[in-house]
Amino acid sequence: MCDRIGVDILDDYLAGVRAHGAVFCRTVSAPPWGLCFVEPAPLALAVMLRGNGWIVPADGEPVALRQGEIVLIRSELPYTVADRPTSSPRILVDGDDHCTVTGDPEAPRRNWRVTGRTSSPDDGPAGDDGDLLVTAGYRIGGDLSLPLLDALPPVAPVPAHTSLAPLLDLVADETADDNPGQQIVLDRLLDLLLVRSLRCWFARPDAEPPPGYRALSDPYLGHVLRRLHEEPARPWTVASLAAEAGMSRTTFARRFTAMVGRPPLAYLTQWRMALAADRLRRPGVTVAAVAREVGYTDAFTFSSAFKRTRGVSPSAHRAGAP
Structure with a gap:
């Protein structure tokens, strides 16, 4: 429908x-x-x-x-x-x-x-x-x-x-x-x-929606995805996400990966980095502040994850942002 x-x-x-x-x-x-x-x-x-x-x-x-x-x-x-x-x-x-x-x-x-x-x-x-x-x-x-x-x-x-x-x-x-x-x-x-x-x-059967879109209709994964988007900075683990879904860790990880197209923590990292990329465009914002906003305790760990995911450092991304 x-x-x-x-x-x-x-x-x-x-x-x-x-x-x-x-x-x-x-x-x-x-x-x-x-x-x-x-x-x-x-x-x-x-x-x-x-x-x-x-x-x-x-x-x-x-x-x-x-x-x-x-x-x-x-x-x-x-x-x-x-x-x-x-x-x-x-x-x-x-x-x-x-x-x-x-x-x-x-x-x-x-x-x-x-x-x-x-x-x-x-x-x-x-x-x-x-x-x-x-x-x-x-x-x-x-x-x-x-x-x-x-x-x-x-x-x-x-x-x-x-x-x-x-x-x-x-x-x-x-x-x-x-x-x-x-x-x-x-x-x-x-x-x-x-x-x-x-x-x-x-809704077309031949369409390929963004990651997680169709999984929202799943009664278990839908709740988890909403929680990830509501609180991306929370220190989530596969175990804590599985608990949110009311499933075993192994079953949850397998089901999430199959429906979303990537493992739970990989999805979380991608979403955090997308949020960070947007927030780095704010005037006067620091890398450390953005790191905390998306769930990283220090700028070094965040910068490594950002460069690994996005291909550039947070500072280079900010310098090149329009």
Whole structure:
């Protein structure tokens, strides 16, 4: 079922993910139409509220986008959303959330903030008989979201589903008129739409969700995983985790490894290092302070574990953090 999810882990993976600068494009004349995302966000969502379209990646086959369907896009290369795979982009969207109409001699002087309708100037007055596309790029606020991104393919189609329909109705209603606060409302609605889309995608039998996601439905391991995420700094051992699960140490370790994909303490270390990587980005924070926050009694032991896991020292990671 689409609504069966790993709430806690998904919450943590999405802690730094926020929609920003939602684009909605209404075509009110006959196709062709197309938007090229020149500098894509790390994660994006596209949905056809009315009509049909295509996602055309730079290095893959086009993917159909039917009315009511959603596509999650994870790409560092430019891609196009258009009415047909062969349609040339009429609008370019850059990494600064501005769009430019191609072939327009005034385009260099007329970059619009990506908000509101981005139809071509000659499309005529807005109406209800054209295609309606909504896309959103999501900012990734650190390393906690990397397991989520790694679990997604470059293009992930999410078929229309009853759990998505109410949100799509709200998005469509919000795009119908230019009202105060429209951008923030759209962005927050698209945050919710992303979560529900991820639920549906990871519910697929062929999907590979982030580590621990499916194990949350296990009555024993789910409790343990929640405890690990709630208190990562606690001095956990396999024995204490097994006690939380009410299982023998051997049975717990075998079951955890089989369902999560890695042994209990390896999972804990990976999660601690992901938390540490994010916390090292804070201004003025010390390595020793972060070490204590994630469960290490001294900076040396923490630094060794961080370098072994992440490939760089905590100081080098902090120096290279944007």
